[in-house]
Amino acid sequence: MHLKRKRKLQQLLLLTVGSGLIIGLILYALSENINLFFSPSEIASRKAYPAQRIKVGGMVREGSLERADDSLQVSFMITDYQHDLVVYYDGILPDLFREGQGIVAQGQLQADGAFVADQVLAKHDENYMPPEVSDAIEQASAAANATVEQTDL
Amino acid sequence: MIPELGHLALILALCLAIALAVVPLFGNATSQLRLQVAAHPLALGQGCMLLLAYAALTVSFIMDDFSVVYVVANSNSALPLPYKFSAVWGSHEGSLLLWVVILSLWTIAVSLLGKRLPLLMQARVLAVMGMISSGFLAFTLLTSNPFKRYLPDAAIEGADLNPLLQDFGLMIHPPMLYMGYVGFSVAFAFAIAALMDGKVDAAWARWVRPWTAMAWGFLTLGIALGSWWAYYELGWGGWWFWDPVENASLMPWLSGTALLHSLAVSEQRRLFKSWTLLLAILTFSLSLLGTFLVRSGVLTSVHAFATDPERGYFMLLLLVLCVGGSLVLYALRASTVRSRAVFNLLSRETCLLANNILLMVALAIVFLGTLYPLFLDVLGGERISVGAPYFNFLFVPIMALLLLLLGIGINVRWRAMPSQRLMHLLRQPLLWALGAGFAWPWVYAGAFNASVALAGALLVWLLATSVADLWQRVQQQNNAESAWWKLGASYYGMLLAHIGIGFTALGIAMVSHYSVEVSLRMAPNDKVNVGGYQFIFDGVKSIDGPNYSSIQAQVQVLKNGSVQQILQPEKRHYNAGQQVMTEVAIDAGLWRDLYVAMGEPLAQDSWALRIHYKPFVRWIWLGALLMAFGAGLAAWGKRHRFIPLPVAQTRHKGINS
Amino acid sequence: MNQDTTVATNWSGWRWRLLLLLPMVLAFGMGALLWKSIGTDPNRLESNLIGKPIPELLGPSLLDQQRLLQRSDLSGQPALLNVWATWCTSCAIEHPYLIQIAKLEQVRIIGINYHDKRPQAIDWLNRLGNPYAFTVFDQQGDLGIELGVTGAPETYLVDAAGIIRARHVGILNERTWPQLRQKYQQLIADVDSQ
Helix, strand or coil, X not given: CHXXXXXXXXXXXXXXXXXXXXXXXXXXXXXXXXXXXXXXXXXXXXXXXXXCEEEEEEEECCCCCEECCCCCEEEEEEECCCCEEEEEEECCCCCCCCCCCEEEEEEXXXXXXXXXXXXXXXXXXXXXXXXXXXXXXXXXXXXXXXXXXHHHC | CHHHHHHHHXXXXXXXXXXXXXXXXXXXXXXXXXXXXXXXXXXXXXXXXHHHHHHHHHHHHHCXXXXXXXXXXXXXXXXXXXXXXXXXXXXXXXXXXXXXXXXXXXXXXXXXXXXXXXXXXXXXXXXXXXXXXXXXXXXXXXXXXXXXXCCCCCCCCCCCCCHHHCCHHHHHHHHXXXXXXXXXXXXXXXXXXXXXXXXXXXXXXXXXXXXXXXXXXXXXXXXXXXXXXXXXXXXXXXXXXXXXXXXXXHXXXXXXXXXXXXXXXXXXXXXXXXXXXXXXHHHHHHHHHHHHHHHHCCCCCCCCCCCCHHHHHHHHHHHHHHHHHHHHHHHHHHHHCCCCCEEECCCHHHHXXXXXXXXXXXXXXXXXXXXXXXXXXXXXXXXXXXXXXXXXXXXXXHHHHHHHHHHHHHHCCCCCCCHHHHHHHXXXXXXXXXXXXXXXXXXXXXXXXXXXXXXXXXXXXXXXXXXXXXXXXXXXXXXXXXXXXXXXXXHHHHHHHHHHHHXXXXXXXXXXXXXXXXEEEECCCXXXXXXXXXEEEEEEEEEECCCXXXXXXXXXXXXXXXXXXXXXXXXXXXXXXXXXXXXXXXXXXXXXXXXXXXXXXXXXXXXXEEEEEEECHHXXXXXXXXHHHHHHHHHHHCCCCCCCXXXXXXXXXXXXX | CCCEEECCCCCCHHHHHHHHHHHHHHHHHHHHHHHHHCCCCCCXXXXXXXXXXXXXXXXXXXXXXXXXXXXXXXXXXXXXXXXECCCCHHHHHHHHHHHHXXXXXXXXXXXXXXXXXXXXXXXHHHHHCCCEEEEEEECCCHHHHHHCCCECCEEEEECCCCEXXXXXXCCCCCCCHHXXXXXXXXXXXXXXXX
């Protein structure tokens, strides 16, 4: 009897410690790798801190794409129709990258307000901007209109 | 005319499916033999109708019938003929039809091969498959009819198949994947039948195993094909992105692997019975969940199909009915299924239990990472995404543990094993593994690398422990000659599948740590060294294809000064949709791939080029091929599963026994 | 050496049964979450667009380079403004349906060719048919920005005075058209009654 209970206790202990360990590791890994998304307006209102690795998205402004002469460095502007954000990227842009279409870029915000991307994503099989971007644009324009209406009064 | 016939065939198939779902069960309840055996012709009839419907859709594609909405959306008169065949499953409606057709084929297979099962069970299993079929056919007819037409004016031309899909990989990837997903419905149906029956015996487990192995094999192939296709088609050189759609196929695979191993225990030792039932339900549920996630628009992913909320609701309803219904049945009936046996701490049962635990943890990790953003969004939180490092950080160690355990599990006996005996068996493999593992990174790259050493060690561990066990078993037989044969295809299949995953693991480690990637701007005659090879860019030329025009780069590949190859990546402009596609040029080899892709055109004839050196990348898919082959072999080896008809049955049938 | 472990659960009946209920509860919970996550309404209109008129100046005509299209070209009739482009595969899917409703239901559709190239766009209309009364060539997307276009295809419903009444994001087909058709016919009736 005593042995049986001891065994059960051992099993329970193992189970608890094991699950605790696994859950702890999962939460740790999750918290380290969650990428928050910001729109140019949110960045303009200082919601992202320079050190974080974040995602930004918006419509690429027509005529804003500039390439360096001797390397793969590019810069372009994304907008949510209320604010613009300059994005720098060193690398090959995806095929579906096009001025006038929505993209999502992952990277870091610099102290001077520009965004350095290490990844630029454009979705294939969709002609819309990513849902995050369209949501953000709507929120931004709603916010802008709210302020306009207030000044009208 | 033909689309209408196809539509009619679909409707008839639905009627037959409903009949299949209802009639045999009614026959069971009222003990009417005629109704019970009606399951077989009903299954056959449903299959024929669906094949007819599928043929009708295919013919519409081949004949460029642009009065059919689906054909307009996915084809074009200039589309090469082979792609007109595969365009049938190019988007939602057609791929759903393929899904249902494959389900009907599995149903017919069960019907044909299951004549030796107890009649009650035959009726139940086929009825459950009929229920699933009814649900999906209703879904198809009500929300996703592929035979809708533009009338009276047909369209003049089609929108063309998405260029990404105009490719060999696409032609076989979805069918293989669906064979796997849908194949797990067989285990599911058997589990439901067992719950209805109230018992799970060794015969049940023995019967389900080959079906599960086949489905698992197909799913492995499907996932591997998807990975290979993404590698050469998407132009980034990656082979797995932890994309939600990819994860949606990985989850049933993890669960299916656990199911395979749990079934082994249920058959051999009559243990883990209710757990096996739950796994069977879980695996198929994950297949359905995957289907839902990809088509309902709830996931933002580079792969997702075009979204439609109405379809999402319907499919979710289907999911809730199927999964919820089976789990209710499980909650009510599983307590009648009890396992009672004793085993040692050092035994195969323990190893397989640990195997299941590890696989479930891996499943939970992938599940959480995939669905957490979704749930957070719904609960009003931020829009987030979970990066690949999360998955890699957690998934890789679990898999490594699993492989370590594998070697032990192969050699340990059922019920109990003296630890000295086990140590003795494992000592040599361990030494080989440690030695080879440590040596390998030095041999290959001249420096130590922990992950690569581990992967190398694990592969050798797997090989050595398999050989050790094989040798052991052969020695135990009296006649050494026929001993090899006596072990059976199932045993060899298992060994091959296990070794396969070792190859995949090594391939992954090698390509993750030793690949070299360079993105750079190149003007004609520019040279660059990558991975011990020299690449010279020789400019571009224009060529025209059947439905595209392309710019093709000429890249010379040299090793030690002599020209090995000329690689010709392309940038294609497809006429119909104005889409631009990158065609990668790959010099494939067993030990390394050379991979060149074009970026954008830059000033003065310069181009952005992406050049990769990828060692051992083919091992990833070759390992998967081995796994699938091993599974097939194992299933084939169990084909002589004779279950004698119970005496009561034979009397009922009027056969003099 | 032998440590026998009985793994068959000796749990009392109710605890076992409770555990068996767990998968079902979890599944239904997940189902509820997934239910909520479906279907952001694509017809949700930005609050700042309701009742606002389309710009005075629309842009150059696609087919007639010399002609500059204006709001007054609506000629006092309600219309659909359909945003499309040759690079948009969904637009190709939508296109035959637009031809159908333009022909069979006499729906007045005005095209906005968005971020496109003139020769390709003209070729497209020649090859696949032209359902539009006229088409604005919005190469830079200026008109798009004014309307709040986020992609293609999108369709705006405008009344006889050029005021935006509804917006549909996505393909128009027999499932999505009826709702918009109702509004369109209401606007026509309003004009007729004046």
